[in-house]
Amino acid sequence: MSIRSLLFVPGARPERFDKAMAAGADRVCIDLEDAVPPDQKAAARAATLDWLAAQPPSAAVGVRINGLGTVEGLRDLVALAESEARPALLMLPKTGHAEEIRIVRSVLGDAAPPLWPIVESAGALRAAWDIAAAPGVQGVLFGGADYSADLGVTLDWEPLFLARSTLAAACANAGIELLEVPHIDVKDEAGLDAGTRRVKALGFSGRACIHPSQVATVNQVFSPTEAEIAQARRVLEAFDAAGGAAALLDGKLIEAPVIRSAQRVLARAPLA
Template sequence: MMHHRSLLFVPGNRPDRFDKACMAGADLVCIDLEDAVGAGDKDSSRTDVLSWLSQSDHKNVSLRINGIDTDAGQADIKALQEADLSLPFVMAPKVDSKSEINDLDDALPSGVGSLFPIIESAQGLENAYDIFNTSRVTMGLFGAVDYGADLDCALSWETLLFARSRLANAAAAADTLLFDVPHIIARDLEDCEATTRQAKALGIHARAAIHPAQIAAIHRALSASTFEIEQAKAIVAAYEKANGNVVIVDGKFIEAPVVKKALRVLAQNES
């Protein structure tokens, strides 16, 4: 399965931007029917988005529905049932429990590939592993802004470190690709890249974006350097030559966990 590094959100009430978003270089595109669309535009945006998706040739674009416990969310689900589209994923906001994701799994047609829950509450964080550990869930997103509002905490790196670390652990245990929250200051590309590198160091290897300009910064942060790739190749080659026995490369002992990391670097940076 391809390793996705980036996801670009585009407002569901801006159909003039859909094609542009799909050409912006992000690995995935998510048309947003939730936060980006006001209450008065929910119905018309839903109709426009599903109509556009039914005619689109883009393969990695889908949508974020409204909360499944809301009237708008139930209307989104009903519309998806009736449309019966083939979609790579459906993103679900404010998922607090496994039962919610199971209900969504039962409700959505088989043409929807992955369920993509957003963890953005204290309760959701407590249940993250159970939410991620569902067969149809392959990706998840940390919704830091709503999470911070739920806790009434600051949105600094330090205050959210625990939540990020716990989600990274839950996602790894459930073999789920975790996306970090978009950088909310769209044009601060330097900090976008820096904080993406920090998230990568925690084990978060993908990030969402709210502006096309952020994609290149995210990709730079998540891509291994030429030296790291060559080192990974050397480690794998030496380990294979040693028939899986401990070997020394550049003065360092190379054992199975180091090889696992090297293989992951190569897989995530395939050209």
């Protein structure tokens, strides 16, 4: 099942780690980057790795390190390589090219978790196809806030439409997941719902969250309904009954694109 929701929790607030895990998100991501002040980086890194090392292998908790172009990012990577911690995913902010993916995998070796580069600049968008297709990449997060700042535009839909469409195509081509930037107004439930539905329609597979209250809405939007699941099963049953050939269901033609759509629905179903 793909990741519908990913909840960020500040690495400088270890008392919130367990609470974040209970929020219902598909993944929790401890943030060592933007959520941690410079003078707390070392303490947050140590607390995060110690806490992760004590978790069972099944814990769905990842880490966002600092950018590899910074001293703190390099310290994060070395500390992770030397730690007993095994995060469920590793987010790489400010990723500018696919070579950074190779470097991380080279340092971490067999212990490298699934990688999630964050595309958040005009230069990174140009390299998005190579980044998405790099070995070890499970998905991409669209860093819309930094991207909009890089371009000098607002976070409105129109200025970011090209970036979102480009990333959707790049990730679909690579067969990986794509998460939307968090909705920054935690009290704007209507805006969260509407914006999440728009990116889902564009091809995104999930969305990051910055507050536990956002998780339920994001999960609901990215979860197929019972009716959608039932119809997807009918499509596959009709296709199988036809021996894998084109068939008709309710007067409509069932062929390869319809089959792929039905399979995608079932892949996102909790009990599929």
